[in-house]
Amino acid sequence: MPLLTVAVVLVAALGLLNLVLLLGVIRRLREHTDLLSERQSAPPEVMLEVGSIPGDFVSTTVDGRLRTRADLPPMTLVAFISPGCDHCEEQLPLLRERAAEMPGGAEHVWVVVVGKGPETQTYADLFTGLATVFVEPGSGPLPTAFAIKGFPAFGLLDERGIVKSTAFGIARLDLPVAR
Template identity: 85%
Template sequence: MALLTVAVVLVAALGLLNLVLLLGVVRRLREHTDLLNDRQSAPPEVMLEVGSIPGDFVSTTVDGRVFTRADIPPMTLVAFLSPSCDHCEEQIPALLDRAAGMPGGAEHVWVVVVGKGEATQPYADRFAAVATVFVEPGTGALPLAFGVKGFPAFGLLDQRGIVASTAFGIARLDLPVAR
């Protein structure tokens, strides 16, 4: 009989230990869920942080004009796209629409097509009417100056050439309205 009592007490103790450990795991899972939700609600970092100044660069447009950081006009929309990026392709109609309505016209919209090979030129030609277009490799001067971390990447530079807004999708970018 004493053996049976010891066995029942041991099983009860193991059950309580299991319950305490399970409650600890559930609490920890809730903490992880909160952390993941906070991280997913924050927009992905696609380029320099808001308030940053792009690095120095020298880059040539598809039509042969040379630009440096000092040549960036005030209130400029900058877009970094890649022909190999499916999400970039989805953003093109909205980008063309927003670029057409950008105050200052094509001089205030810079589209940087990032890639190598034959696919870059036809891709760049799509933006010729509404933007100043550059074609550069991923290690080119403009992607490095703007700290591009992924594609597509959109940014707006303010009157002083400081990054005022960045976004992964053009619809999320705060752009000025043409008057």
């Protein structure tokens, strides 16, 4: 009988130890989940930080007009896309839709197609009449002025030309709606 009592106490102690270890693992998993959630909720930095002013630039649109930072109209949507970028390709229909809805029309939407070759012209043609379109290399004046870190990159400039919001996806921008 004493042997049975010792065995029961030993099994109970082992069960309690298992429970304590399991609770510790659960606590660590919750901490890990919280850390991952915080990391995923922070949007990736794709361009200048909110509150920044784009650097000076001089660039030419696809229709030959010279543009500088002073030419940025108030409340401008800027989009940087690159051919061969799968996520850019996914964003094209919604970007076209938002460009068509943007108050102020094509002057208030600047689309910069970043890259070289005939694919850039295909992308540029998609926005003819909807936006002011530029085609530049990755080291061009506009990607440099906006400190582009990846593609696609979308931003909204406020009335003073200050970056109001940025996003990796056009749907995440708080865009004004044409009335």
